[in-house]
Amino acid sequence: MIEGLRLLPWFHDEGRRDPESLAALKDCRTCMATQTEMTRRSMGCGFLPPLEARLPSWRPRAFPDESGAGDVCAGYLVRLPEVIEAARAYTHWSNGELAAFCGSLPPELLVISIEIIAGSIAELNVATMKPASQGGLGSG
Amino acid sequence: MSLRPPSNVVAYDDFFSADPAIVQPPKERTTEQSLKELLDEHARKLVVARETGRWEDVTVPGRTPARFKMQPLTGNVRREILDAIERRGIGSHRAAQIAFRVAFKGVTDPELGDTVKLELEDTDRYGKIAAIAVADFFDRIDPQIVTELGNEAVRRASDLSPK
Numbered sequence: 001m002i003e004g005l006r007l008l009p010w011f012h013d014e015g016r017r018d019p020e021s022l023a024a025l026k027d028c029r030t031c032m033a034t035q036t037e038m039t040r041r042s043m044g045c046g047f048l049p050p051l052e053a054r055l056p057s058w059r060p061r062a063f064p065d066e067s068g069a070g071d072v073c074a075g076y077l078v079r080l081p082e083v084i085e086a087a088r089a090y091t092h093w094s095n096g097e098l099a100a101f102c103g104s105l106p107p108e109l110l111v112i113s114i115e116i117i118a119g120s121i122a123e124l125n126v127a128t129m130k131p132a133s134q135g136g137l138g139s140g
Numbered sequence: 141m142s143l144r145p146p147s148n149v150v151a152y153d154d155f156f157s158a159d160p161a162i163v164q165p166p167k168e169r170t171t172e173q174s175l176k177e178l179l180d181e182h183a184r185k186l187v188v189a190r191e192t193g194r195w196e197d198v199t200v201p202g203r204t205p206a207r208f209k210m211q212p213l214t215g216n217v218r219r220e221i222l223d224a225i226e227r228r229g230i231g232s233h234r235a236a237q238i239a240f241r242v243a244f245k246g247v248t249d250p251e252l253g254d255t256v257k258l259e260l261e262d263t264d265r266y267g268k269i270a271a272i273a274v275a276d277f278f279d280r281i282d283p284q285i286v287t288e289l290g291n292e293a294v295r296r297a298s299d300l301s302p303k
Contacts, residue, residue, distance in 0.1 A: 005300075081147065081192065082148055103149075
């Protein structure tokens with residue numbers, strides 16, 4: 001879930017910049033219906049057993065992936081229900097309305113999830129300001 | 141009726157892995173895979189079903205598993221349970237039973253129908269939780285129900301998964 005939370009802002013930013021690059025990752029059901037199991041395993045599909053030897057899964061440009069993991073498909077990770085829930089909560093949190101979203105005191109894990117998303121958005125903003133020639137996403 | 145997805149905020153649905161409507165672990169190896177590989181794959185599918193809220197890959201075709209409605213444990217309740225293990229010396233099975241009683245909010249199962257009444261009991265440490273009679277009811281079906289679902293409730297409340 002942590003990797004899904006970190007990827008979420010980058011995934012949507014990449015989808016805005018280059019929609020075609022994410023065509024295969026945008027919808028698990030379509031992917032299952034159109035790709036072979038071997039292709040999905042090579043993409044790191046979370047529903048299938050991992051392949052022992054394969055290339056790292058797709059990651060957004062300039063994504064600070066210190067762990068170098070990239071084991072699981074980004075499309076699978078950002079669509080985990082608790083990641084989506086945290087993204088919804090983030091919207092309410094950013095308007096000071098988290099308590100209204102939760103209906104009570106926000107659970108600790110939700111608050112941590114929101115903090116991870118907020119941190120990842122900050123990282124994305126830094127990358128956006130940095131020119132591509134220096135490993136960022138900005139122009140120049 | 142659609143499943144309640146995994147959540148850190150509101151009630152979610154969970155299943156008991158030995159439910160007859162859930163695919164059971166293999167007992168023999170195949171020509172291609174060892175028994176350990178098959179068991180690992182079975183365990184992985186259960187994890188995926190629980191993290192995605194999609195039970196299709198672990199459900200026996202044409203069957204419907206019992207859906208246990210579970211409320212996420214708060215950090216405070218989790219600490220109370222962990223402290224009870226350390227300070228009051230309760231065992232892991234009893235701790236799982238407490239977690240189950242705190243989290244359990246009901247069950248939907250065509251076979252049980254409305255036989256399970258959610259009787260509540262007021263407690264000092266955990267507030268109003270399912271009565272021991274509720275846990276006893278499930279123990280008469282299979283004692284692992286309470287243990288597995290209670291442990292799962294604690295695991296969910298303990299940390300975010302690295303994925």
